[in-house]
Amino acid sequence: MTTLTNTIEERRKTFFKRFNWQYFLQDNLTGSRWLTIWVAFITLVTVGVFVGQLGSAPGWTLILTAVWAVGILMVVAGELFGLHTSFSRWLKDNLLSSISNTLVTLLIILLVAQVVSGIWQWGYVTATFDSTRTAPDLRSEGATWGVLWGARKLILTGTLAPEHTWRVILTGAMVFVLWLISFIATRPTVKTSMGYLQRISITLWLLAPIASYIFLAGLEYHEPFINIRTLLTGLVIVVAFMALLWFFKVIKLDPVSIGLWVAAWPIGYVIWQLIARTGIFPTINVDEWGGLLLTVIFAIFVNILSFPLGILLALGRRADVQGIPVWIVWPIALIATVYLLSTSTPELWTTSRNNVERALALWPLLIPIAAYFYQRSFQGNMVQAFSVLFIELIRGVPLITLLFMAIVMAPFFTASGSAIKNFWAVIVGYTIFSAAYMAELVRGGLQAIPKGQYEAADSLGFNVLQKYRFIILPQALRILIPPLAGSVIGTFKSSSLVALVGMFDLVGIVRGIIGNGQWLGLRSELYAFLFVLYFVVSSGVSWYSRRLEKRMGLGTR
Amino acid sequence: MAMMQGPSVSNVEDIVVCRNVHKWYGEFEALKGVDLDVKTGEVIVILGPSGSGKSTFIRCLNRLEEHQEGRIIIDGIELTHDLRNINEIRREVGMVFQQFNLFPHLTVMENITLAPIHVRKWSRERAEELAMQWLTRVGIPEQAEKYPGQLSGGQQQRVAIARTLTMQPRILLFDEPTSALDPEMIKEVLDVMRDLARGGYTILAVTHEMGFAREVADRVIFFDAGQIVETNHPSEFFTNPKEERTKLFLNQILHH
Ligand SMILES: Nc1ncnc2c1ncn2[C@@H]1O[C@H](COP(=O)(O)OP(=O)(O)O)[C@@H](O)[C@H]1O
Numbered sequence: 001m002t003t004l005t006n007t008i009e010e011r012r013k014t015f016f017k018r019f020n021w022q023y024f025l026q027d028n029l030t031g032s033r034w035l036t037i038w039v040a041f042i043t044l045v046t047v048g049v050f051v052g053q054l055g056s057a058p059g060w061t062l063i064l065t066a067v068w069a070v071g072i073l074m075v076v077a078g079e080l081f082g083l084h085t086s087f088s089r090w091l092k093d094n095l096l097s098s099i100s101n102t103l104v105t106l107l108i109i110l111l112v113a114q115v116v117s118g119i120w121q122w123g124y125v126t127a128t129f130d131s132t133r134t135a136p137d138l139r140s141e142g143a144t145w146g147v148l149w150g151a152r153k154l155i156l157t158g159t160l161a162p163e164h165t166w167r168v169i170l171t172g173a174m175v176f177v178l179w180l181i182s183f184i185a186t187r188p189t190v191k192t193s194m195g196y197l198q199r200i201s202i203t204l205w206l207l208a209p210i211a212s213y214i215f216l217a218g219l220e221y222h223e224p225f226i227n228i229r230t231l232l233t234g235l236v237i238v239v240a241f242m243a244l245l246w247f248f249k250v251i252k253l254d255p256v257s258i259g260l261w262v263a264a265w266p267i268g269y270v271i272w273q274l275i276a277r278t279g280i281f282p283t284i285n286v287d288e289w290g291g292l293l294l295t296v297i298f299a300i301f302v303n304i305l306s307f308p309l310g311i312l313l314a315l316g317r318r319a320d321v322q323g324i325p326v327w328i329v330w331p332i333a334l335i336a337t338v339y340l341l342s343t344s345t346p347e348l349w350t351t352s353r354n355n356v357e358r359a360l361a362l363w364p365l366l367i368p369i370a371a372y373f374y375q376r377s378f379q380g381n382m383v384q385a386f387s388v389l390f391i392e393l394i395r396g397v398p399l400i401t402l403l404f405m406a407i408v409m410a411p412f413f414t415a416s417g418s419a420i421k422n423f424w425a426v427i428v429g430y431t432i433f434s435a436a437y438m439a440e441l442v443r444g445g446l447q448a449i450p451k452g453q454y455e456a457a458d459s460l461g462f463n464v465l466q467k468y469r470f471i472i473l474p475q476a477l478r479i480l481i482p483p484l485a486g487s488v489i490g491t492f493k494s495s496s497l498v499a500l501v502g503m504f505d506l507v508g509i510v511r512g513i514i515g516n517g518q519w520l521g522l523r524s525e526l527y528a529f530l531f532v533l534y535f536v537v538s539s540g541v542s543w544y545s546r547r548l549e550k551r552m553g554l555g556t557r
Numbered sequence: 558m559a560m561m562q563g564p565s566v567s568n569v570e571d572i573v574v575c576r577n578v579h580k581w582y583g584e585f586e587a588l589k590g591v592d593l594d595v596k597t598g599e600v601i602v603i604l605g606p607s608g609s610g611k612s613t614f615i616r617c618l619n620r621l622e623e624h625q626e627g628r629i630i631i632d633g634i635e636l637t638h639d640l641r642n643i644n645e646i647r648r649e650v651g652m653v654f655q656q657f658n659l660f661p662h663l664t665v666m667e668n669i670t671l672a673p674i675h676v677r678k679w680s681r682e683r684a685e686e687l688a689m690q691w692l693t694r695v696g697i698p699e700q701a702e703k704y705p706g707q708l709s710g711g712q713q714q715r716v717a718i719a720r721t722l723t724m725q726p727r728i729l730l731f732d733e734p735t736s737a738l739d740p741e742m743i744k745e746v747l748d749v750m751r752d753l754a755r756g757g758y759t760i761l762a763v764t765h766e767m768g769f770a771r772e773v774a775d776r777v778i779f780f781d782a783g784q785i786v787e788t789n790h791p792s793e794f795f796t797n798p799k800e801e802r803t804k805l806f807l808n809q810i811l812h813h
């Protein structure tokens with residue numbers, strides 16, 4: 001015991017030898033005029049807030065202030081007697097490192113407590129949770145959470161007919177099971193003992209879109225059971241699917257497996273037709289999808305489609321292909337100009353009503369100008385010219401304009417003139433927009449790969465496809481994980497813009513619910529719910545991207 | 558180990574033929590008519606001041622750079638715009654870079670076997686076996702499962718050499734392979750290069766390692782301002798150079 005007091009006494013002495021009041025004051029208070037003013041100011045504010053809260057909630061204010069004081073004592077004890085614990089050291093480094101920081105800490109504690117208690121009061125203490133008592137005259141002064149349960153159908157699936165709800169649940173369950181399988185398949189122990197599980201899970205994931213489509217959009221039965229056109233179309237899809245699997249190294253291409261795959265399609269087709277004939281999954285109008293369902297479908301669709309499209313555009317923008325030579329471009333441009341001047345211009349000229357329209361009738365003269373810029377900027381490089389034009393045009397237009405244009409202009413692009421659904425039009429418009437931005441991200445990633453990597457690949461004899469597949473893209477995509485995750489989150493969040501073109505996604509439907517008699521004006525509850533939902537999903541994506549980055553970071557410098 | 562021996566020396570035709578090769582970067586003429594014939598199995602060291610076009614020249618030989626005038630014929634195949642020719646030649650010509658240029662996201666073994674598997678279409682087993690033999694020959698078989706970032710510079714360069722040689726090229730191009738290395742690691746790489754030079758490979762090496770040049774080079778070529786100024790036997794070249802410019806250059810690098 002005596003030795004302990006001795007050591008403490010010794011430490012205290014050495015401490016006071018090192019500790020200098022003058023330095024302490026100078027560092028914390030009198031070092032500069034601004035520091036003094038700042039400390040005085042923060043003291044005033046803190047004392048003001050403290051006194052104010054002491055009046056409204058004395059118990060909590062005193063308890064929190066006491067906790068703060070104990071923290072200070074711990075730090076002082078640690079400093080004075082060298083009795084730091086890891087916790088008190090953390091306190092000292094992060095919260096209580098100087099007089100002004102100590103005061104700011106108390107201020108933040110008090111303010112946070114106030115906000116939290118306010119939310120707690122509104123969201124729990126005075127709130128009601130009964131979904132049958134949501135009408136305006138039955139509400140309490142707090143939150144009316146019953147709306148979330150009462151309007152659950154609308155929130156989850158929007159205007160989708162209730163008899164289809166089970167199909168949405170089935171899709172959700174399927175995705176969950178798939179996720180579980182791939183989660184198990186990627187465990188290190190399972191990976192080595194049952195390597196095939198991973199192949200199965202990748203294959204199932206690639207089949208999942210087809211199954212989801214059947215569940216959510218349904219199948220229409222067409223009379224001839226065997227339809228040649230459909231069979232051929234399907235064959236093309238199967239071959240593309242095969243190429244994809246081969247690309248992800250799931251399968252090897254040998255004659256036997258090619259035969260099996262090709263044969264698989266007719267069988268799949270028959271199954272498809274059989275399912276259609278049972279009528280278990282009757283067709284649903286895709287424009288009926290709404291609520292969370294629509295938001296999720298948008299996010300997944302657009303992100304999955306725009307990713308490869310973005311990569312292609314980025315590669316296109318850097319493509320170094322042999323340009324179309326001048327002696328081909330100019331004759332074609334001139335012949336086209338002369339031809340159109342002799343056919344289109346007289347026609348437009350005769351129907352023109354004013355000078356502007358007459359000037360517009362001379363539009364073929366723009367062709368040589370375009371040809372000039374095409375030669376000058378791209379040296380005839382078609383791929384590059386197309387990519388650059390596409391990316392820059394799309395990036396120069398606000399998303400909402402693009403969405404309106406997609407819906408308004410979609411009928412012009414379809415053969416039948418009107419058959420295209422708003423949903424598909426918006427998907428196309430949104431994907432194009434997202435791809436243009438993604439292309440620029442990917443281009444940044446490609447530029448970050450040192451020139452030597454390209455040269456090493458070239459000198460070893462890889463062709464262009466192999467070079468990008470094995471060497472450039474794996475490295476570029478790893479760098480790109482954080483910005484790509486940002487883009488995925490951005491796409492998810494701004495999908496709420498489709499509410500403005502009359503679609504009832506999560507935000508659109510919530511606006512509808514707020515305007516509905518029974519739930520009229522329950523803004524705070526519904527937007528709080530949206531806040532939490534979007535936050536959880538976005539931070540989930542961002543957490544996953546960090547994990548992915550770590551996992552792919554193996555061995556990189 | 559038969560497959561690890563260099564290509565046979567019996568074929569004494571010229572394996573590399575360059576005739577009046579010109580190369581411009583925009584307005585700047587980097588190569589001003591280079592003529593050079595290299596016999597199979599010959600070891601050539603290229604010297605010259607910085608910016609004289611040494612790198613440009615050897616990079617033209619495997620079409621990392623494109624020459625605009627003159628002819629380059631490698632093993633009977635002329636380098637033209639024809640992609641098939643370029644790919645065929647790149648399989649014959651291996652290159653080792655100053656900055657190693659290993660693929661950082663792949664292990665040493667994957668670095669070495671990637672090209673044999675996908676370009677030469679070998680089985681993984683065959684590629685790994687040969688890769689292991691080359692790793693042993695350059696002295697680092699135990700590093701096969703590491704990533705490039707975990708190796709020293711000298712080890713990385715030896716991996717790069719093993720990667721190039723596993724593709725079984727007949728011609729080797731070295732572009733200042735030791736210039737990015739710390740002094741104590743230069744020797745381990747030079748030892749490997751000396752070993753290869755005696756193994757029958759046709760070698761064109763840009764290097765300022767005079768010892769290497771004296772010991773194994775059959776010819777030393779001196780570049781200046783995009784032209785070959787002097788071609789000489791190493792013993793003559795270092796002791797009794799023909800050209801004034803060569804003398805100046807040697808004075809600078811030997812007495813700096
Ligand atoms: N990609 C390029 N673009 C323009 N000029 C270049 C390029 N590469 C090299 N050069 C120029 O060509 C000349 C020869 O370069 P290089 O062959 O690298 O010389 P060395 O390897 O002998 O030092 C130098 O003047 C250099 O500035």
Ligand SMILES: [Mg+2]
Binds near residue numbers: 611733
């Ligand atoms: Mg150089």
